[in-house]
Amino acid sequence: MPKAETPLDFHPDPALAEPLYQQLGNALRNAIRQGRLRVGERLPSERDYAAQLGLSRTTVTAAYQELKDQGLLRGYVGRGVIVMASDTDQAQAGAVPWPQLGARLTRHAPPAGPRRASGDIPLSDGWLSPELVPRAALAASAARAASAVANVGSAAPPQGLPALRAALATSLTEQGTRVAPDELLITGGAQQGLNVLARALLGPGDVALVESPCWHGAFRAFRAAGADVVGVPMDHEGMDPDALEDALVRVRPKLLYLIPTLQCPTGRVMGLERRRRVLQLCERFRTPIVESHVYGDLVFGASPPSLKKLDPAGLVIQQGSASKSISPALRLGWLAAPREALSLLVAAKASLDLSTPALTQAVLADFLASGGHQRHLARLRGELEGRRDLLVRALSRHCPSLRFALPAGGPYLWAAVPAGLSGQEVEAAAALEGVSVRGGEAFLPEQGASGHIRLCYASPDAGQLAEAADRLGRALRRLRSQPPASGDAGAALAWV
Amino acid sequence: MPKAETPLDFHPDPALAEPLYQQLGNALRNAIRQGRLRVGERLPSERDYAAQLGLSRTTVTAAYQELKDQGLLRGYVGRGVIVMASDTDQAQAGAVPWPQLGARLTRHAPPAGPRRASGDIPLSDGWLSPELVPRAALAASAARAASAVANVGSAAPPQGLPALRAALATSLTEQGTRVAPDELLITGGAQQGLNVLARALLGPGDVALVESPCWHGAFRAFRAAGADVVGVPMDHEGMDPDALEDALVRVRPKLLYLIPTLQCPTGRVMGLERRRRVLQLCERFRTPIVESHVYGDLVFGASPPSLKKLDPAGLVIQQGSASKSISPALRLGWLAAPREALSLLVAAKASLDLSTPALTQAVLADFLASGGHQRHLARLRGELEGRRDLLVRALSRHCPSLRFALPAGGPYLWAAVPAGLSGQEVEAAAALEGVSVRGGEAFLPEQGASGHIRLCYASPDAGQLAEAADRLGRALRRLRSQPPASGDAGAALAWV
Numbered sequence: 001m002p003k004a005e006t007p008l009d010f011h012p013d014p015a016l017a018e019p020l021y022q023q024l025g026n027a028l029r030n031a032i033r034q035g036r037l038r039v040g041e042r043l044p045s046e047r048d049y050a051a052q053l054g055l056s057r058t059t060v061t062a063a064y065q066e067l068k069d070q071g072l073l074r075g076y077v078g079r080g081v082i083v084m085a086s087d088t089d090q091a092q093a094g095a096v097p098w099p100q101l102g103a104r105l106t107r108h109a110p111p112a113g114p115r116r117a118s119g120d121i122p123l124s125d126g127w128l129s130p131e132l133v134p135r136a137a138l139a140a141s142a143a144r145a146a147s148a149v150a151n152v153g154s155a156a157p158p159q160g161l162p163a164l165r166a167a168l169a170t171s172l173t174e175q176g177t178r179v180a181p182d183e184l185l186i187t188g189g190a191q192q193g194l195n196v197l198a199r200a201l202l203g204p205g206d207v208a209l210v211e212s213p214c215w216h217g218a219f220r221a222f223r224a225a226g227a228d229v230v231g232v233p234m235d236h237e238g239m240d241p242d243a244l245e246d247a248l249v250r251v252r253p254k255l256l257y258l259i260p261t262l263q264c265p266t267g268r269v270m271g272l273e274r275r276r277r278v279l280q281l282c283e284r285f286r287t288p289i290v291e292s293h294v295y296g297d298l299v300f301g302a303s304p305p306s307l308k309k310l311d312p313a314g315l316v317i318q319q320g321s322a323s324k325s326i327s328p329a330l331r332l333g334w335l336a337a338p339r340e341a342l343s344l345l346v347a348a349k350a351s352l353d354l355s356t357p358a359l360t361q362a363v364l365a366d367f368l369a370s371g372g373h374q375r376h377l378a379r380l381r382g383e384l385e386g387r388r389d390l391l392v393r394a395l396s397r398h399c400p401s402l403r404f405a406l407p408a409g410g411p412y413l414w415a416a417v418p419a420g421l422s423g424q425e426v427e428a429a430a431a432l433e434g435v436s437v438r439g440g441e442a443f444l445p446e447q448g449a450s451g452h453i454r455l456c457y458a459s460p461d462a463g464q465l466a467e468a469a470d471r472l473g474r475a476l477r478r479l480r481s482q483p484p485a486s487g488d489a490g491a492a493l494a495w496v
Numbered sequence: 497m498p499k500a501e502t503p504l505d506f507h508p509d510p511a512l513a514e515p516l517y518q519q520l521g522n523a524l525r526n527a528i529r530q531g532r533l534r535v536g537e538r539l540p541s542e543r544d545y546a547a548q549l550g551l552s553r554t555t556v557t558a559a560y561q562e563l564k565d566q567g568l569l570r571g572y573v574g575r576g577v578i579v580m581a582s583d584t585d586q587a588q589a590g591a592v593p594w595p596q597l598g599a600r601l602t603r604h605a606p607p608a609g610p611r612r613a614s615g616d617i618p619l620s621d622g623w624l625s626p627e628l629v630p631r632a633a634l635a636a637s638a639a640r641a642a643s644a645v646a647n648v649g650s651a652a653p654p655q656g657l658p659a660l661r662a663a664l665a666t667s668l669t670e671q672g673t674r675v676a677p678d679e680l681l682i683t684g685g686a687q688q689g690l691n692v693l694a695r696a697l698l699g700p701g702d703v704a705l706v707e708s709p710c711w712h713g714a715f716r717a718f719r720a721a722g723a724d725v726v727g728v729p730m731d732h733e734g735m736d737p738d739a740l741e742d743a744l745v746r747v748r749p750k751l752l753y754l755i756p757t758l759q760c761p762t763g764r765v766m767g768l769e770r771r772r773r774v775l776q777l778c779e780r781f782r783t784p785i786v787e788s789h790v791y792g793d794l795v796f797g798a799s800p801p802s803l804k805k806l807d808p809a810g811l812v813i814q815q816g817s818a819s820k821s822i823s824p825a826l827r828l829g830w831l832a833a834p835r836e837a838l839s840l841l842v843a844a845k846a847s848l849d850l851s852t853p854a855l856t857q858a859v860l861a862d863f864l865a866s867g868g869h870q871r872h873l874a875r876l877r878g879e880l881e882g883r884r885d886l887l888v889r890a891l892s893r894h895c896p897s898l899r900f901a902l903p904a905g906g907p908y909l910w911a912a913v914p915a916g917l918s919g920q921e922v923e924a925a926a927a928l929e930g931v932s933v934r935g936g937e938a939f940l941p942e943q944g945a946s947g948h949i950r951l952c953y954a955s956p957d958a959g960q961l962a963e964a965a966d967r968l969g970r971a972l973r974r975l976r977s978q979p980p981a982s983g984d985a986g987a988a989l990a991w992v
Contacts, residue, residue: 039782040748098834098840105696106840127650127651130649133650146635146638146641147635148637149635150825152638155824159516192848217850221847226700246572248574249575284580288597304753329649338592340594344601347598353715355686356827357855357856360748363855371826
């Protein structure tokens, strides 16, 4: 507990009519009222304080007693005299300083997203626009799920509704990844899955490796568990395996998180040989791999096998999600994990929210069992590919200064902005022109500037993509003809 | 990085035919294969190691080089020589040691619950049994919610569906607590609300005050955020305010969590004067209060006003839940917080799972708006009171050695077990007789034995309560006539 400094400045004046103990009492009272002495602070012992001020001990005792009688101080055996504050101070204290209490949270928050106005075209989100969602089929599944009273009457088990785990196991196994229902944990979207993993496997002093750049919800979840996060550089094919080996040696991570297929935010796909190399390295170091496969169904052409499918040693926990390929409204994801890891993951899930709603799980189970899933995915890939082509043509016309690789699938296009500009500057300028994009800074696990922006062509209406590129082009031209903006779009705490 | 100790024990023998560098290489290889030198470990520099062993530097260099050629070691500029392991080790290493990786999680876990067999009568859970849930009304609400495609097509905002926040604000305000829709955050049950609060307001080095005993999901969530948890003793009326004042001075908590109305696990209700005193103390110390009000609608008689209603200074964040009074299947709770705290709480919620499903929120909004809520609560209170009376009569007959106060509402009865027995012992013995109860140890924020058990009369069928008491009585008689059991019912990681 910090020693009080201010009251030690008190200079007694024996020439005054006021007794010395009252002079001291008033000085202490003022220090408390003015906040120089805070509630809970400890004062010097009577003996020490008397010696420091050159006063008798009875003078200090009398001053303390007066303030104790007023409720300003209180003595505790063995802990000395503590400031308790007075009724007037109580009235002044008033509200709790909430923003200061949350300083730790906001320090780890990603940069605020662009402030949205109505009429803005959203290229910054990662959500599917409603017309890409099989809404009619899901509404039919929801109507069937609603008719079973158990789905509104009984909590699902923490591991997830057996019917959904069975349907997912069948679906995953049909696609070549053998998973049993008891190797699956249902989560509230992939984001909750990241928090489950963090709570199960990470703690203060641990290190998690991630791609740099990567999904900010991942490093946010890992840091919330007290872990440090170290970014591993990427090239055109994803995480650099030499840099990974170096990091495995150097930081001894407790887990590696990566998105080998259609990485967020870059859209890159890791080739087969590199996947094998990553597995070998992590096997040698016995480092668990969290493979996010949430975009795995969205590759336009042929897709390399997932790490989970290639994993001979039971290293890989694979994350899946309904949000990116079926519907973001269901808030359903899952972890496919080695059986020995399941009880840990279920305990972590239970400590987060006990269980996931039965109703939404029953809706997805019904949708998967009703047989339209693969048809829907084929249609969705076609729609996304068409949107990609629309956006690419429009960017070539309106934003010739952007450089990017053609996305091989998924919802994202990752573009390098012209030299001398930062992603955040472009984000801010675009917001002023009525189009929201995400500066690459949001995805950096370490602080720093980014020369990229992420554009999501899945979230707006397809008909808005050309106009979005036109607005973005205006923002880029304006930036190149003007001195750099402050980079602050005045945004509040935001997410996605 | 720890220095390797084992290979320094190597004693070279010049009399052997094997060259010294090979002797040293073999010793290191064995140390690696046997796990005495672990992957990632750093070896001494060639110069230092030569000096320690009394060998020439070229001997050490040659030994290191041989192991480098075999892939067992690797040199890093500026970081020395690191153990990398070999192909044989890779094969041996195999799976990840998941249980060890999760040691931190399980250390903070509450004691495992009783192992359940089919036919057991569940008095250990806190869930409502299905017949206490207004299933027909909820199924009708679910059918209406399912017919709106937005509820299966678009993610709800992180703060919650506006329709649900509006319905809750109306409901809370009608019951006398003025809350606006923008002062509400929807959470995945009250348990997720605890994790939201922990992430927003707590971090390593912080302290949270709780009642002792209290709901273990609370101290688990607070510890997962890195905070320390300190329990404040209770008496028949809940948290002891003198002990609270002492703790506020002593540990300077970042928040106080309590359940003033029908506390879990004790069922106690704090009186009006004590509520005012708690508020005054926390106001003086500017300590935020998290008031769990999840049992607030379940008081059989008159109920004192909530802390939130009495709060003049904006200190109180109130937690509510649909799980204890409407349905546990919806997994819906909420936080009613001062407006200045909302953006922090929403950011923490988003980092946990982005948002809560739209569908379940729409179901609850429809149920609240359809007008049957107060009728349902009146019926539920009547049912619970009838079950309480059934259980109390049966306990008086079959378990005369238990001592308890008559619960004034809610689902729990908190009973003192006979002197000399612990709650965990009774839990284990009861499981053998086919009835699950919860030993009080699960609810202690500090380690220690408990002389209590918690019985939940809401979770089994009403018709099973007499039989449950009969089985519990057999368990108690058996314990008193036998030497103490080990207390280990062989349970796995469990929750609730």
